[in-house]
Amino acid sequence: MQISWKVEYSLGIPEMDAEHQRMIEMMARLETVEGRPDALRTVGKVVSELADYVETHFKHEEGLMEKAGYPHLEMHREQHKVFAQKVIDLRSRASLDARTVREFLQQWLGEHILKVDRDYVPYVQLWLDKRGAEGGLE
Numbered sequence: 001m002q003i004s005w006k007v008e009y010s011l012g013i014p015e016m017d018a019e020h021q022r023m024i025e026m027m028a029r030l031e032t033v034e035g036r037p038d039a040l041r042t043v044g045k046v047v048s049e050l051a052d053y054v055e056t057h058f059k060h061e062e063g064l065m066e067k068a069g070y071p072h073l074e075m076h077r078e079q080h081k082v083f084a085q086k087v088i089d090l091r092s093r094a095s096l097d098a099r100t101v102r103e104f105l106q107q108w109l110g111e112h113i114l115k116v117d118r119d120y121v122p123y124v125q126l127w128l129d130k131r132g133a134e135g136g137l138e
Helices: 014-032 039-067 073-092 098-131
Strands: none
Touching: 014 039, 014 098, 039 073, 039 098, 073 098
16 A cells, blocks of 8 residues: 555644655655665665654654643653654664565554544644744744
8 A cells, every 4th residue: 555645644733744744755765665675775764764753743743732731642642652662663673674664654654643643633723723823833
């Protein structure tokens, strides 16, 4: 199954949607590496980039939830920690299969955006509406 941005992934919060799109673009690079001589190196590079990027994204997303007074922030943080650790574990493996990594990432990201992230959207949207969306998220 091809990894690509789907309209149903959109949360309606431009900054978060852009960050999720970037993560999906990273994962999509795994689709073309199977069978190539540089596959292991490419998969390792993508996993490493993703590990670094999710750290930044999660901090940004958690900060946004905190500012918005999201009541389930700690539970959401814990899910982020679990995922980040799994990506770090993948990065430390000597051998990485592109299909296995891609399927794991695609399943997690789809579940997380479509279900878990959706829960904070009303809180963040209300916060944005109260403070004026033109000011950005900072």
